[in-house]
Amino acid sequence: MSEALRVQLYFLVLILSALKGESRYLEDNEITPQGLFSLLHSEVKRELSKDFVYRRPLRCLDMLTMEGQFTFTAEHAQLNCAAYFIGEPNEVISIEYTAVDIDCRRGDFVKVFDGWFLKGEKFPSTQDHPVPLSERYVDYCETGTLRRVARSSQNVAMIFFRIHGAGSGFTVTVKKHINPFPCNIISQTREGSFTMVIPHQHTNCSFSIIYPVEIEIEELSLGRLDSNDAPVKRSIPGCGGAGDFVELLGGNGVDTSKMYPVADLCYSLNGPAQMKVGCDNTVMRMVSSGKFINRVAFQYRPLERRELQKIKGNNVEDFCFIE
Numbered sequence: 001m002s003e004a005l006r007v008q009l010y011f012l013v014l015i016l017s018a019l020k021g022e023s024r025y026l027e028d029n030e031i032t033p034q035g036l037f038s039l040l041h042s043e044v045k046r047e048l049s050k051d052f053v054y055r056r057p058l059r060c061l062d063m064l065t066m067e068g069q070f071t072f073t074a075e076h077a078q079l080n081c082a083a084y085f086i087g088e089p090n091e092v093i094s095i096e097y098t099a100v101d102i103d104c105r106r107g108d109f110v111k112v113f114d115g116w117f118l119k120g121e122k123f124p125s126t127q128d129h130p131v132p133l134s135e136r137y138v139d140y141c142e143t144g145t146l147r148r149v150a151r152s153s154q155n156v157a158m159i160f161f162r163i164h165g166a167g168s169g170f171t172v173t174v175k176k177h178i179n180p181f182p183c184n185i186i187s188q189t190r191e192g193s194f195t196m197v198i199p200h201q202h203t204n205c206s207f208s209i210i211y212p213v214e215i216e217i218e219e220l221s222l223g224r225l226d227s228n229d230a231p232v233k234r235s236i237p238g239c240g241g242a243g244d245f246v247e248l249l250g251g252n253g254v255d256t257s258k259m260y261p262v263a264d265l266c267y268s269l270n271g272p273a274q275m276k277v278g279c280d281n282t283v284m285r286m287v288s289s290g291k292f293i294n295r296v297a298f299q300y301r302p303l304e305r306r307e308l309q310k311i312k313g314n315n316v317e318d319f320c321f322i323e
C-alpha cells in the first residue's frame with residue numbers, strides 16, 4: 001500500500017468514526033434547530049462592562065451567545081451533552097479549556113467542533129469548510145494542554161462532552177473576535193439584512209436562516225456584464241455551469257450540500273427580487289471562482305403562519321413549499 005493511500009485511508013477511518021460517534025448521540029438527543037433556538041430565547045442578552053467576566057454554569061444541552069466563562073459539573077453520569085455557541089455574522093469564536101477535570105481513560109471527553117452538528121448534519125458542510133473535517137475537532141483527551149484554545153472559522157462553534165463521574169467537569173472561556181470577511185454564517189435572528197462579499201477568492205460562502213422566511217435580494221453583483229434577460233433562472237442547476245452565481249437553497253437540515261435549489265441567480269441584478277421559502281432552513285449561497293469581486297445584499301423576515309398555510313395550499317407535493 002502506498003504511503004499516500006495509507007494516509008487517505010487513515011483519514012477516512014478517522015472521519016467515519018468521528019461522524020458515527022457524534023451524529024449518533026446527537027440524533028439520540030433529537031435536537032432540532034427549532035429546539036435549539038428556543039433555548040436561545042431564554043438567554044437574556046445584557047450589555048456588560050469591559051472588564052466584567054460573565055460567568056454561568058453550563059447545562060448538558062445549552063446554547064450561548066455571550067462571551068464569558070462557563071462551567072459544567074456533572075451531577076451524575078451525563079453522556080450525551082452539547083453546548084452550541086453563536087456570535088454575530090461578523091464574529092468568530094474562540095473556546096479555551098480553562099480548567100478540565102475529567103477521566104479520559106474512563107471514556108470521558110470534551111471536544112470543541114468548528115461549526116454546528118444538528119440531527120447528524122453539519123454546518124458548514126464539508127465542501128464549504130476551509131479545514132478538513134478531522135481537523136475541525138479539538139479533543140481535550142488527545143491534545144491535552146498542547147492546544148488549549150480552539151478558534152472557529154465562522155460565527156458558530158460547539159462543544160461535545162461526555163462525563164461519567166459526579167462532580168467531574170470543566171470550565172471554558174469563550175471570546176468573540178471580529179472577522180473582516182465572514183464567509184459561512186448562521187443567523188442569530190429570524191429577521192435582518194446582510195451583505196455578503198467575496199473579494200477575488202475561489203471559495204463558496206453560505207448564509208443560513210433557520211426559519212421559513214421571505215428573502216428579498218436588494219443587489220447582486222457578480223463581477224460580469226449585466227444582463228436584462230431572465231435574471232432569475234429556476235431549474236438550471238448552477239446556472240448551467242457558469243462560474244460565479246448565487247443560489248437560494250431550502251431544506252430541513254443544516255448541511256447545505258443536502259439542500260434543494262430554490263433559485264439560481266446567474267446575472268447581476270439591481271432591482272429587488274423576492275422569494276418566500278417555507279423550509280426550516282433557508283440558505284443564500286454564493287459560488288465564487290476568484291476572478292471577480294462578488295457581492296449580494298439581502299433582507300429577510302419570518303413568514304407568518306397565514307403565509308405558510310397559503311404557500312402550502314398552492315403546492316401539493318413540494319418539499320418545503322416555495323413561492
Ligand SMILES: *[C@@H]1O[C@H](CO)[C@@H](O)[C@H](O)[C@H]1NC(C)=O
Pocket residue numbers: 127128202203204238287288
Ligand atoms: C464551489 O461550489 C461549486 C458548485 O457547488 C463547486 O463546483 C466548486 O468546486 C466549489 N468551490 C470550492 C472552492 O469549494
